[in-house]
Every structure is written in structure tokens, then in C-alpha cells.
Amino acid sequence: MTAPGQLPSGQLPSAQLPSAQQVAVTWLEAVQHSSFVPMTRSELVDHLAGQAQVLLAAALADPADHESAQGVGRWMVDTHFTNPESLHESVTALGALLAPAGAAPVAAVLGALSAGYARALQELTRTEQERVSLAAYTALVAAEEARWTSEARFGAVFADAAIGIALVTGDGQIVEVNRALCDIFGLSHEEFTRKNVMPYIPADDEEFWSQLRQMQAGTLDHLRIERPYRRVDGTTIWADLVLSLVRTQDGEPRYIVAMVGDLTSRHRLETSLRHQAQHDPLTGLPNRTVFFERLDAALATPASARSVGVCYLDLDGFKAVNDTLGHGVGDELLQAVARRLTAELRRAGHLVARMGGDEFVVLVDRASNGDPDTAREELRGVAQRALEAVRRPIMLGTRRIVVSASVGVVERDDGGAGSAELMKAADTTLYWAKNDGRNRVAFFDADRHRAAVARFELSARMPDALEGGEFVVDYQPLVRLTDQQLVGVEALVRWQQPGGERLGPDRFIPVAEETGLIVPLGRWVLEEACRQAARWRADHPGTDLFVSVNLAARQVREPGIVEDVARILADTGWPAHALQLELTETDLMGTTGEPLDALRALAEMGVRIAIDDFGTGYSNLAYLRALPVHALKLAGPFMTGRGSVSADGGDGAEGTDEVDHEVLALLIELAHTLGLSVTAEVVETAVQLERLRKLGCDTGQGWYFAPAVAAGAVPGLLRGPVGPP
Structure with missing residues (x-):
């Protein structure tokens, strides 16, 4: 922790804080009329500047330096800023001056300052009370011994004391009170002296009554209570009540001196600071601190006794409101949403809190x-009511704003037993609601969560796996349909994990695309495939194979893709015309601008561009002609259809397959009209092969010919027809 009075090294506030001298001048203006301090103005400014330096350092410390801030409060009392108004003015002025350091640190520092001030003032008051008590005791004893020979002096002390004093008999009758x-209490002297003290003692405070009886019996000399x-x-006041027993000369109980200090201002300040520390300043809702306290308390009860659930809500598109209408309107929107959620849910006993930003949570x-x-349905109902409350149009001045929200719902057993684990599960579930289309409620799904965790673990391990050589490339033959000769191979990456498990691309490629690792992984696959193809050609002269490599949309958008391909071709010695790059139909049809320019540059180099999984997306056929495309790879459903098809193309078991046959024929004819070659994927039967031959399809791949094989098995496929004769 930073030493008192010393600013943390290298740490700056989020906004420029005033200097200690500036704070001192403003502080002096705030308190100079509330208390008398025996110093010149310049001396006082110097002293205040020193204390301001301590407060600045305390507010910037992490965590906030409570001890140093309490010392400033004690210094105020020691310097005679003992009028409660001095504390009020100081907190108000310092709160504004220190605000750039952040709401939470400032609240903590001012709270500590107030606590230090209150304790020092209590100690000062106690010292005064003891002095007054001693004077009262001396005066009372003297009165008994000498018939109140010093009555005038005692009367002056009693009447003019700053704290309230009452003289009470042993049976509770009030004998005398001061001004x-x-x-x-707002009572006159006559009203007070006609009363008994007992009504001023809380009836349900058994401990206090027990101590009072001890005092009346003479076995207890002092008693203190704040209530x-x-x-x-x-109106309500808070008082510090101190009772002291006055004995006769022979030690018997005679009177009780009650001294009352008014703590109302201090109590209000503490209450205000406590409220600030527990509530969101913008919406007035309980903050995350209060929410987690309540959640921890709820989870501490047995599951058999309490049903606990959380609805985690986030506004959809709130950033667009801030960006288009301004942060002021955004703040008004958050306030309106907070009021609606409170009105809709708090009356049913649910805690509504703001977690930060545009996130709210309901316990x-x-x-x-x-x-x-039943508990789950109640949770669903709460989430739905919250969703509907947000959906209703909101009028902000003359603006009518319509927003929606996404809600993630978890129950106490979701994600673990603790509040931190439960909120992690809620955050994950909220992400699902966002990812699934927004404006909806999503419930925690343990299986989906495990899958998400597994995906995250894969993404975390993938960089080291790529560097450690865990990825391998298999090759699926591309066969000319007329004679079933091998004309090319498609490079397919696999992840061979150290434990022996081999992961297919469906397990890790989506993760790689989400994280951006698809760029280095795709570059490695391209280089490995070209290098291996060059070895085959060197080992088998005269072989005329092309190698096809998948290219993700993220790779095409990567600056330098053309230079990367050119470098790899140069390094491996593989000719550009023997390289085919495959993009899915969806990725390719959405390519514009620089990525499209990159594809055209690759085509100009001689690289073939193929559309993979053609027919699974939506293609603008007119636009297709303008793309730098050389081949179409027809998606698997065109091969499998919805039933069997006879070798002569007639109706199979289901008449609807005739439609599939006609569509396939038209696609092949269209591709050839555009000057494109056609490859059929997922060829699995002799019937499909014969059908494709009759339709004029150029090449095919699939299990009918051969599965994807290791690099060493490819040369064996060069010697004859691939697949069954």
C-alpha cells in the first residue's frame, strides 16, 4: 500500500485531479465560517494542503487507503473543526474535488474520513463528558457535605454545556435538565422535569435494562448506548447516551447523570455514504456489491429450503443508441429501463440490480x-416479464425509442454451488441468448456449456499444437469420371493429438475461424500440401496432378494473401496452374472489395478458384459469371437426393427424385456454359457414378472411390482406376 501522504508511483487518475493546493483553497472556503481555528489564513491553507495531499493519495491507492483518510478526520477534530457543519461542508467539497478518481474510491475515502472524524469527536466528547461528570459528581458531593457551597459554578457548567445533561434519581425520576x-428533544424544562426516564429506554433491549438495574443497585458505574x-x-434523532452513577459520601447510589450527544448529522452522513456505496448512481438500483451479498446469503441456505435463480439481462443494440443519439439519451434509457424493471418485479419481492453498462440482474x-x-416456470415467468417490460416503446422527450433485451436464466445448481460460478453460468447463458438471435430468453444448458468449454480448451491448445506439429494433412482423391483416373487430390487437415485421438475438421475448424487461428493454420496446410505435391511429382515424373486446398473467408480478407500464396509456390516449386483454392459458396458470393481483388490477382497468377459446397447457399448466377471462378463443386445433397435413382435416370422409389435429377442436369449444363468444370462431392454408389457420367459431370470424390488417405498412399492410386471397376 502507498505510504500516507505519498501519491502512488506511476499511477494517474482517470481524469486530471486538482493539486493539493487547489483542494486546500476550496476546502478552506467551505469550512472557514463553520468553526473557529486559531490560525492565520496562510497557515491554515498550508495545513489543509498537507491533508489534501494525504486524501489524494488515499483515493488513488488500490485499495483505497482507509487508515490515512481516517487520520485526516482525526486531524480536523484536533484542529478544532468540531462543528458538525464543518464535516458536512468538507465532505461536500471534497467529494466534488476528488470525483475524477472514481465513485467507489471517493466514497470509501470520504466514509473513512467521516469515521475518523466521528471517533475523534466521540473521544473529545467523552473527555468533556468525563470532565463534566467529575464536576457534577464533585458538585453533588460538595452539596451533600456543604449544602451546595459551589452551586453557582456547577450551575454554569451544567447549564451551558454543549451536550445534553440530565440528573436522574435512582428510581428514574428526572430532577434536572440543561438547555x-x-x-x-424539543421539550421545555418543565415538560422534562415532570417525566420519568423509563419511556426513553427501549423496552425490548433486555441487555440495557439489565445494566440499568445494576447501576441502580450500585454494581455498575458507567453505561453507554447509541440509539x-x-x-x-x-422527527427522528440519533443520540449517544452515557449514564454515570453518582454516589453519596458513604458510596451508596444517589443520582444518575445522563449525558446525551446529538449524532443525527453524523448518522445521516454515514447513511448517505453507505447508500452511495451500495447503489448505482445513475439508476438508483442496488449495485453488484449488494446483489452478490444477497445472492451469497440465498445460496447459504439449503437447496431444500430455498429456490434460488438469476435472470441476467442485457439490452440489445444499446451501443447504437449511444453512438447515434448520444450518451445522455443512453443514460435516460437506462434510467427508464431500471424504473420499468423495478415496477414490474420488485413488488413481487425480487431484487433488481444493475451490474454495470446496460446489464441488469434479477435475483x-x-x-x-x-x-x-414449478420453480423453473416461475423463473421463466420473471424473465419473460422483464423482457416484455423492456420491449414496450419508451418516450424520452419527443423521441420514441424501441429496444429489446436478451436474458440468460440460471438456477442455483447451474454452474456450481458458489455465486461466482453461478454468475459465470448466467453470463454464458446470456451470450447464448445474444448469439441465438437476441430478444429472447435462454436457459442454462449443461451439455451446451460443456461443449463451449471444450471449444475454448481447443482454442487455447491450438497455437501450441500448430507449433508442435500435431496437425497432419490427409488427401482425398479427385477422380475423372469417364475412366476413374486420379487427376487431383483435396488436402484435408486433421489434428492428431498426443493422446492418440484424431480430431476431424468439423471439431476444430469453426474454433479456428472464430479465434483467427484459421489464418496461420490455413497457411501451414497450403504450404504442406504444395510441398507434398512437389515430392509426388519429383518421385513420379510425368504425373499430372493438381492439389486443391480449402481457403476460409477470413484468409481471403487477410492482407498479403496474394503474396503468401506466391511465396509458398516459389518456395515449394509447385506450379500455380496445378493449385486449386476452394471457397464455400456463401463466402465467395459475399466477397467484395479488396478480397475480391485478391482472388482476381490469384486467378491471374494461374491459380484455379473453385466454389465448394455449391447449392447450399444462394448464388446470384449473373454475378457468378463475373467472379474469377474455374470450377464448381456440387454439394453432397445433390448426390444423395431423397431416394434412389436408376442408372438410366428414370424414376426411383420416389417420384420426387426426378426433380432432383433435372436440377442436377441443369446445374452441370449451366457450369459448362459458363466455362466451369464440375466436381461432384460425396459420391458413394455406382448408381450415382453412372448418373453423373451421363450428365457430363467432369470429376468426383467420395467414399465410392476412396476415403481421405495419408500422403504415402497417394502414389499407389496413380497406377490405375480409383475405386471399383
Whole structure:
């Protein structure tokens, strides 16, 4: 922790804080009329500057330096800033000056300052009380011994004391009170002295009554309590009540001196600071601190006794509101949403809190009836009401704003037993609701969560796996349909894990695309495939194979893709015309601007461009002609259809397959009209092969010919027809 009075090294506030001298001048202006301090103005500014330096350092410390801030509060009392108004003015002024350091640190520092001030003032008051008590005791004893020979001096001390004083008999009758006590309670001297002290003691405070009886019996000399009282005007005050026993000369109990300090201002300040520390300043809702306290308390009860659930809500498109209408309108929108959620849900006993930004959370804590389905339906109902409350149009001035929200819902057993684990599950579920289309409620799904965790673990391991050589490339033959000769291979990456498990691309390619690792992985696959193809050609002269490599949309958008391909071709010695790059129909049809220019540059180099999985997306056929495309790879469903097809193209088991046959024929004819070659994927039967031959399809691949094989098995496929004769 930073030493008191010393600013943390290298740490700057989020906004420029004033200097200690500036703080001191403003501070002096705030308190100079509330207390008398025996210093010149320049001396006082110097002292305040020193304390301001301490407060600045305390606010910027991590965590906030409570001890140093308390020391500033004690210094104020020691310097005679003892009027409660001095504390009020100081906190108000310092709060504004220190605001750039952040709401939470400033609240903590000012709270610590107030606590230090209050303790020092209590100690000062106690010292004064003890002095007054001693004077009262001396005066009372002297009165008994000498008939109150010093009555005038005692009367002056008693009447003019700053704290309230009452003299009470052993049976509780109020004998005398001073002016300060009358002012505190709003009663006249006559009204006070006709009363008994007992109504001022809380009836349900058994410990206090027990201590009072001990004092009346003479076995206890001092008693202290802090509690609220009602004034005659109906307002509430907080008082520090100190009772001291006065004995006779022979030690018997005679009187009780009650001294009352008015703590109302301090109590209000502490309450205000506590509220600030527990509530969001923009919406007034409980903040995340309060929410986690309540959630921890709810989870501490047995599951059989309490049904606990959380609805985690996030506004959809809130950033667009801020960006287009301004942050002021965004703040008004958050306030309106907070009011709606409160009105809709708090009356049912649910805690509504703001977690930060545009995120809200609802805690549903109910006595369990033993039926999990009922509890789940109640949670669903709460989430739906929250969603509907946000959906209703909101009028902000003359603007009508319509927003929606996504809600993630978890129950106490989702994600683990603790609040941190539960909120992680809620955050994950909220992400699902966003990812699944927004404006919806999503419930936690343990299987989906495990899959997401597995995907995350894959993404975390993938960079090291790529560097460690865990990825391998298999090759699926591309066969000329007229004679079933091998004319090319498609490079397919696999992940061979150290434990022996081999992962297919469906397991890790989507993860690689999400994380951006598809770029280095795709570059490695391209280089490995070209290098291997060059070895085959060197080992088998005269072989005329082309190699086809998948290219992700992310790779095409990567700057330098053309240079990367050119470098790899140059390094491996593989000719550009023997390289085919495959993009899915969806990726290719959405390519414009620089990525499209990159594809055209690759085509100009001689590289073939193929559309993979053609027919699974939506192609603008007119636009297709303008693309730098050389081949279409027809998607698997065109081969499998919805039933069997006879070798002569007639109706199979289901008449609807005739339609599939006609569509396939038209696609092949269209491709040839555009000057494109056609490859059929997922060829699995002799019937499909014969059908494709009759339709004029150029090449095919699939299990009918051969599965994807290791690089060493490819040369064996060069010697004859691939697949069954």
C-alpha cells in the first residue's frame, strides 16, 4: 500500500485531479465560517494542503487507503473543526474535488474520513463528558457535605454545556435538565422535569435494562448506548447516551447523570455514504456489491429450503443508441429501463440490480416447495416479464425509442454451488441468448456449456499444437469420371493429438475461424500440401496432378494473401496452374472489395478458384459469371437426393427424385456454359457414378472411390482406376 501522504508511483487518475493546493483553497472556503481555528489564513491553507495531499493519495491507492483518510478526520477534530457543519461542508467539497478518481474510491475515502472524524469527536466528547461528570459528581458531593457551597459554578457548567445533561434519581425520576437537552428533544424544562426516564429506554433491549438495574443497585458505574429517539415534532434523532452513577459520601447510589450527544448529522452522513456505496448512481438500483451479498446469503441456505435463480439481462443494440443519439439519451434509457424493471418485479419481492453498462440482474429467491418444475416456470415467468417490460416503446422527450433485451436464466445448481460460478453460468447463458438471435430468453444448458468449454480448451491448445506439429494433412482423391483416373487430390487437415485421438475438421475448424487461428493454420496446410505435391511429382515424373486446398473467408480478407500464396509456390516449386483454392459458396458470393481483388490477382497468377459446397447457399448466377471462378463443386445433397435413382435416370422409389435429377442436369449444363468444370462431392454408389457420367459431370470424390488417405498412399492410386471397376 502507498505510504500516507505519498501519491502512488506511476499511477494517474482517470481524469486530471486538482493539486493539493487547489483542494486546500476550496476546502478552506467551505469550512472557514463553520468553526473557529486559531490560525492565520496562510497557515491554515498550508495545513489543509498537507491533508489534501494525504486524501489524494488515499483515493488513488488500490485499495483505497482507509487508515490515512481516517487520520485526516482525526486531524480536523484536533484542529478544532468540531462543528458538525464543518464535516458536512468538507465532505461536500471534497467529494466534488476528488470525483475524477472514481465513485467507489471517493466514497470509501470520504466514509473513512467521516469515521475518523466521528471517533475523534466521540473521544473529545467523552473527555468533556468525563470532565463534566467529575464536576457534577464533585458538585453533588460538595452539596451533600456543604449544602451546595459551589452551586453557582456547577450551575454554569451544567447549564451551558454543549451536550445534553440530565440528573436522574435512582428510581428514574428526572430532577434536572440543561438547555442543550431540551433543544435536542424539543421539550421545555418543565415538560422534562415532570417525566420519568423509563419511556426513553427501549423496552425490548433486555441487555440495557439489565445494566440499568445494576447501576441502580450500585454494581455498575458507567453505561453507554447509541440509539434513535423521536422528537415531539415527529422527527427522528440519533443520540449517544452515557449514564454515570453518582454516589453519596458513604458510596451508596444517589443520582444518575445522563449525558446525551446529538449524532443525527453524523448518522445521516454515514447513511448517505453507505447508500452511495451500495447503489448505482445513475439508476438508483442496488449495485453488484449488494446483489452478490444477497445472492451469497440465498445460496447459504439449503437447496431444500430455498429456490434460488438469476435472470441476467442485457439490452440489445444499446451501443447504437449511444453512438447515434448520444450518451445522455443512453443514460435516460437506462434510467427508464431500471424504473420499468423495478415496477414490474420488485413488488413481487425480487431484487433488481444493475451490474454495470446496460446489464441488469434479477435475483429470484423463494421458499422451496420441493417441485423443481414449478420453480423453473416461475423463473421463466420473471424473465419473460422483464423482457416484455423492456420491449414496450419508451418516450424520452419527443423521441420514441424501441429496444429489446436478451436474458440468460440460471438456477442455483447451474454452474456450481458458489455465486461466482453461478454468475459465470448466467453470463454464458446470456451470450447464448445474444448469439441465438437476441430478444429472447435462454436457459442454462449443461451439455451446451460443456461443449463451449471444450471449444475454448481447443482454442487455447491450438497455437501450441500448430507449433508442435500435431496437425497432419490427409488427401482425398479427385477422380475423372469417364475412366476413374486420379487427376487431383483435396488436402484435408486433421489434428492428431498426443493422446492418440484424431480430431476431424468439423471439431476444430469453426474454433479456428472464430479465434483467427484459421489464418496461420490455413497457411501451414497450403504450404504442406504444395510441398507434398512437389515430392509426388519429383518421385513420379510425368504425373499430372493438381492439389486443391480449402481457403476460409477470413484468409481471403487477410492482407498479403496474394503474396503468401506466391511465396509458398516459389518456395515449394509447385506450379500455380496445378493449385486449386476452394471457397464455400456463401463466402465467395459475399466477397467484395479488396478480397475480391485478391482472388482476381490469384486467378491471374494461374491459380484455379473453385466454389465448394455449391447449392447450399444462394448464388446470384449473373454475378457468378463475373467472379474469377474455374470450377464448381456440387454439394453432397445433390448426390444423395431423397431416394434412389436408376442408372438410366428414370424414376426411383420416389417420384420426387426426378426433380432432383433435372436440377442436377441443369446445374452441370449451366457450369459448362459458363466455362466451369464440375466436381461432384460425396459420391458413394455406382448408381450415382453412372448418373453423373451421363450428365457430363467432369470429376468426383467420395467414399465410392476412396476415403481421405495419408500422403504415402497417394502414389499407389496413380497406377490405375480409383475405386471399383
